[in-house]
Amino acid sequence: MTTLHLRCACxxxxGKAEVPSPESGNRVVCYCKDCQAFAMQLQPEKILTPHRGTAIFQVSPSSIQWHQGVEHIRCLRLTAxxxxxWYAGCCQTPLANTLKPSFPFVGLIETAIAPEDRTDKNLGPVRAHAYPQHANPRLPQDILQHNRVWPMMIRVMLKILGWKLTGKGxxxxxxxxxxxxxxxxxxxDSTR
Known part of the structure; x- marks a missing residue:
């Protein structure tokens, strides 16, 4: 079992996320326009990768526990x-993305994971770069050649199904x- 320490910048x-192994989660970098718009509402220079991506580690909801500061957690939606x-209202640190409460999925934004825990040993390798067409500047050719979005999507769907069936939502x-x-x-209004 690996414990990932979670905290906002201030x-x-x-809190913490308890993950049996890096294989129990899914590590991706997302370059979609919505992730970029969310970052722009907070501190883009501290969130976005050099190519305007957001590093995310996807886990089950039950793996995450907050120990303090829940009253500072805030939520934005780009549409209704x-x-x-989710982000920290105290210091603008992005925390996670979720769907509806019945959907067992949390995309922990890596800036919420303590820097010492943001390692390949704890999180595994980046499995895919989602929406690479929105990267700016363009991703290097070696990343694009080896990018495998569909296998990652299938992996995520299987994980979500497993988390649903085992009550980890x-x-x-x-x-x-x-x-x-x-x-x-x-x-x-994300167009601001």
């Missing part, structure tokens, strides 16, 4: 039906037992 929010995008650290978000989402 330390007000702290979009992803819940609950408890969800971003929703209360009734399925309400721990912070009322603010729907923003």
């Amino acid at each position: 330390g007000e929010i702290q 039906a979009g992803l819940h995008r 609950k408890p969800n650290p971003f929703f209360d037992p009734k399925g309400q978000p721990v912070s009322q989402p603010e729907v923003i």
Whole structure:
């Protein structure tokens, strides 16, 4: 079992993710316009990779526990039906992306993982670069040649199915037992 220490930049929010092994999660870098728009609402220079990607480690909701600072967790949605995008209201550190509370999936944004735990040993290799067409500047050719998005998507779907069948969708650290978000989402105009 690997414990990933979670915290925002100022330390007000702290928690952990317990993962049996790097294989139990899924590491990706996403370059989609929505991830870029979310970063632009916070601190893009601290979130985005040199090619405007967001590094994400996908885990089951039940693997995450907050020890302090839940009252500082905030939520943005780029549309009323979009992803819940969680961040620290105290210091603007992005924390995670989720869908609806019944969907057993959390995309932990790597900036929420303690720097000493952000290693290949703990998280595994980056399995894919999602939406590489939105990278800016363009990704190097060796990354594009070896990018395998479809196998990663199948892997994620199988993980989500497994988490659903084994009850790892609950408890969800971003929703209360009734399925309400721990912070009322603010729907923003991402074109600002």
